[in-house]
Amino acid sequence: MNNADYALEAKGLSREFGGFFAVRSVDFRLARGSIHAVIGPNGAGKTTLFNLLTKYLAPSAGAILHDGEDVTPLAMAQMAQRGVVRSFQISAVFSGLSVRQNLELALLRPAGIAWNLLGLVSRRPEVAERANALMHQFGLVEYADALAGNLPYGRKRVLELATTLSLEPKVLLLDEPMAGLGREDIGRITDLIRAAGKGRTLLLVEHNMKVVAELAERITVMVRGEILAEGSYQEVSSRSDVMAAYTGQTGAGAAHG
Amino acid sequence: MAETLTVDRLEAWYGDSKVLHGMDFNIRAGEVVTLLGRNGAGKTTTLKAIMGLMERRAGSIRVDGAEIIAAAPYDIARKGLALCPEERGIFSSLSVRENLLLPPALAKGGMTIAQVLDLFPNLKERLDSQGTKLSGGEQQMLALGRILHTGARILLLDEPTEGLAPVIIQQIGRTIEKLKALGFTILLVEQNVAFASGLADRHYVVELGRVVDEIPGPELDARLDTLKTYLGL
Amino acid sequence: MTMIFGVPAAVLYGQLLLGLINGSFYAMLSLGLAVIFGMMNIVNFAHGAQYMLGAMTAWLLLNFLGIGYWWSLLLAPLIVGASGLVIERFLLRRLYKLDHLYGMLLTFGLALMFQGIFTNAFGSSGQPYKIPPLLSGGSNLGFMFLPNYRAWVIVASLTVCLTTWYVIERTKLGAYLRAATENPMLVQTFGIRVPRMIMLTYGAGVALAALAGVLAAPIYQVGPTMGVDLIIVVFAVVVIGGMGSIMGSIVTGFMVGLIEGLTKAFYPELSSTIVFVLMAVVLLLRPAGLFGSKPEPAGAAHQEKLEIAGPNPRRQMIAFAAMAALFALAPLVVYPGFMMKAMLFALFACAFNLLAGYGKLVSFGHSMFLGTAGYVCGHAAKVWGFTPELAVLAGTAAAALLGVASGWLAIRRSGIYFAMVTLAFAQMIYFVALQAPFTGGEDGLQGVPRGHLFGVIDLADPVNLYGFVLAIFLGGFFLIMRLVGSPFGLVLKGLSDHEPRAQSLGLDTARYKLVAFTLSAALAGLAGSTKAITSQIVTLSDVHWSMSGEVLLMTFLGGVGTLFGPVVGAFVVVAMQNYLASLGQWVIVIHGAIFVLCVLAFRRGIVGELIAFAGRRTNRGGAPAHSGPGH
Secondary structure, three states: OHHHHEEEEEEEEEEEEOOEEEEEEEEEEEEOOOEEEEEOOOOOOHHHHHHHHOOOOOOOEEEEEEOOEEOOOOOHHHHHHOOEEEOOOOOOOOOOOEHHHHHHHHHHOOOOOOOOOOOOHHHOHHHHHHHHHHHHHOOOHHHOOOEHHHOOHHHHHHHHHHHHHHOOOOEEEEEOOOOOOOHHHHHHHHHHHHHHHOOOEEEEEOOOHHHHHHHOOEEEEEEOOEEEEEEOHHHHHHOHHHHHHHHOOOOOHHHOO | OOEEEEEEEEEEEEOOEEEEEEEEEEEEOOOEEEEEOOOOOOHHHHHHHHOOOOOEEEEEEEEOOEEOOOOOHHHHHOOOEEEEOOOOOOOOOOEHHHHHHOOOOOOOOOOOHHHHHHHOHHHHOOOOOEHHHOOHHHHHHHHHHOOOOOOOOEEEEEOOOOOOOHHHHHHHHHHHHHHHHOOOEEEEEEOOHHHHHHHOOEEEEEEOOEEEEEEEHHHOOOOHHHHHHHHOO | OOEEOOEEHHHHHHHHHHHHHHHHHHHHHHHHHHHHHHHHOOOOOOHHHHHHHHHHHHHHHHHHHOOOHHHHHHHHHHHHHHHHHHHHHHOHHHHOOOOHHHHHHHHHHHHHHHHHHHHHHHOOOOEOOOOOHHHOOEEEOOOOEEEHHHHHHHHHHHHHHHHHHHHHHHOHHHHHHHHHHHOHHHHHOOOOOHHHHHHHHHHHHHHHHHHHHHHHOOOOOEOOOOOHHHHHHHHHHHHHHOOOOHHHHHHHHHHHHHHHHHHHHHOHHHOOOHHHHHHHHHHHHOOOOOOOOOOOOOOHHHOOOOOOOOOOHHHHHHHHHHHHHHHHHHHHOOOHHHHHHHHHHHHHHHHHHHHHHHOOOOOOOOHHHHHHHHHHHHHHHHOOOOOHHHHHHHHHHHHHHHHHHHHHHHOOOOHHHHHHHHHHHHHHHHHHHHHOHHHOHHHOEOOOOOOEEOOOEEOOOHHHHHHHHHHHHHHHHHHHHHHHHOHHHHHHHHHHHOHHHHHHOOOOHHHHHHHHHHHHHHHHHHHHHHHHHHHOOEOHHHOOHHHHHHHHHHHHHHOOOOOOHHHHHHHHHHHHHHHOHHHOOHHHHHHHHHHHHHHHHOOOHHHHHHHHHHHHHOOOOOOOOOOOOOO
16 A cells, blocks of 8 residues: 555544634645655644644544554554654643653653552663763753753753654654744754654644755645645745745735635 | 834743843834734734733833833723734624624724724624634634724734735735724734735834844835845745 | 322422522522633632621621611622622732632632631521511412422522623623633733722622522521532532533523432432532533533643652652651650551641642542541441451552542543542542441441451550551551652653643553552542541541541641651641640631631742752752743
């Protein structure tokens, strides 16, 4: 079957909020091993599509396939167990835990000890060492024992990325990883994401076109809950209807919603 | 013309994250001014900060010379400001009529309800529907219409074209022209450059929480390429 | 005599009338709760006390000023409503940016204070209030006799409810209220003073409760405790209906009253628990309630940070050893009876804290585990002749089972709904204990034998008994300490911080919550069972809601989410009860005042504040100081 080439596939996916379709009959394919970005103006339905693909939201209609298997009824936790792991738009760290504990928590399940009720986390070398390695890799060592909630915003995003990657996901979904970051953070996180994309399938929702142009091999443009265009950055950015969607100049394809 | 709204060194935070790093701009009475910039640049936050909706803000915002940086939203409204928010803020537990009549008239000189409905005839037939059952365009008109009868003179409009079809966008553009002709002062946040270019007297370009450029209305088309760089297109 | 399904028609109609009367009060009270909750996201636990205040005010007006029923109907709601304005302005307003549970805790404290003050002043027994002459007598409807006053209550309640509905759903004022419920910030930008509107809404909601109180005065006895049991039933009504809709509250209130009446006619044994059974069914089939519900507000963003990072296992072990030594030697200087009582309450509070502090699931019904385990343990020791260790085991197992069953339903909701659901289940257990044959009802289960531990060690010997309690306490505490430091404990803390994020890491959060709930129940049961052996008596007070309140108090006073906080809190509260016993009901007032104080100024509790203080002193600059959004 052809669908084995796709890590994630959406068929006729829709999501309705009280009469309003945030995502309407979207067919979408995420090719295995690619770095793929979803872009579009505000309110285009990018984040909703993303939430549907990761099963954070249940679709109103349509199906989602992972490695060719129907995963529509699964919960978000089960998607993660299948290796489909996401980040959140508003930096999602466990703010009451230290940076080290944030990473350890993520590592418990893969290490098979998340249901250990009486052992000490600190006595599990495989978890502790891996957490240390991740803190080194992501430049978080100096913050190891700081509460994640007290980190500067840019570091929170780095921590979230590190936590997400600690699961060694096969499919990685990043929801606006650059949101709210300063210029200096953007460069560093772009590099981290590029490195993370090696050997993985990566989908990101992002507003920063420079980042998208640098990272993504394939781009899907959404407008008003539907897919307007798809292709490489050059293909997409040369289309007049895409520019129209962004700048509002009345172009060909933008008239239909 | 006198400056009616002056923003100096405006800073604002969401929790720990600083979003505005010293915005400086001003609007003169009767002007239409836009804030342009990519998503996340701080345009919406600027409007919210002016309206008193950001918990933590610093700097100076003056309306006709009066400082409002520390004022509560309901007092800021009494200075003649009104906000049409990005998400439109139509109340789902209210009918269209209730939504329209909700904001009380705080000053003289607002439009009458009949005038508002003449401006947006679509709303007339839908007055008894639930507010959020309207289409996106109708909701936008409702959100705009309900602040026109309050007597507010300075309108803060946050992306009124977002997610709307071109024919509706044109209609909203014509409405803003009419409002300008009626003497309203308008601060418009837009991503839709083409829409903004036809309407505004001046444009401010916002990047990473600061105003980085000011473009007079007539020069916008000539400087479209510069602008596209700013917008990251 | 006409029979309907085996029940005399007169009885059926009588019970239906009674159900309608009760339903009238459910409807009025749940309506007020819904209005207050809609605007303020606060579950007004004081609502029952404010209903009592309405009735008491009417009684006071009559007996001290000679002001009769009809004037009271106007004056009492105004007076009590005005007190509500003060409460909102000076207390509740400080809580809006915090987790919504704090509002419930604060109003719980207020309820205790009101109740205690009035018990002190007028005794706990009820006072009669005469039916106004205009409404005395009744009319014969042919199939039944209808007292005029009861007819009036139903009509008055319906009128009040429908008027409230009309004002909220059909008027301009109501439009402001509805809009401010949806998006208060936006409404402020229209020039409307939302804070003042919130204050008036709270006042109006409270006045509504007081009005219900005045209406109730001639039917029920007017007394300080009249509102307490009622408010718990009303919470169940609220969970059944969902707090989203005004009409939903009214309909659910009357419906629950009628169902209760029918149950009284056809199956009286179930009549006091039927509401809670209904609630369980609704939670199973439609967790959001029959009439939908306002989505639970996400409080996480503004949650108080109660713990500093990186608890050091070694330092914990040292503290644990020190505590063990201290408690082992304590009987040399402190009365052993006090120590044992305090240790068992400390274990109870630590068990509660496992769920509330680390899982952020604050239960208002933990007394059900303490009491159930006590009854089962006492029964096993007394009737079945179990040795103490087996009896304790049986009690603990019973609590664990109850934990699985109630937890399975309760974890479908979170935050304030979780609190209300657990409270309602506990009340159901209370009624079961009141009626079941083996609990001894009001007298309690007396004469539980201490017996011989393992058939060998005589627990009648005070030294042996002390050793037994000490071992149980230390064992339970150690277990909790290990749980908190284990991978499971880390998952629990994480999921309470950010549940979607925990799910996105592949963790099935519902199962972790259920296990935490069950463990907490079992450990509370361990404390309850041991208490049955040491005190040799199990009474209804062990399953009463006030016991759940006490464990909340101990934990929040000592420091929720800290390991040793609940122990400190338990010792302080038990000491207070022992040494202030002569103050009688004032102890309850003090409890209430401590709640209010803790919520307003002292949210970390004693141990939490100490840790924070130490943390500030030793802060080496690695972690920047906390600066929350509120600053």
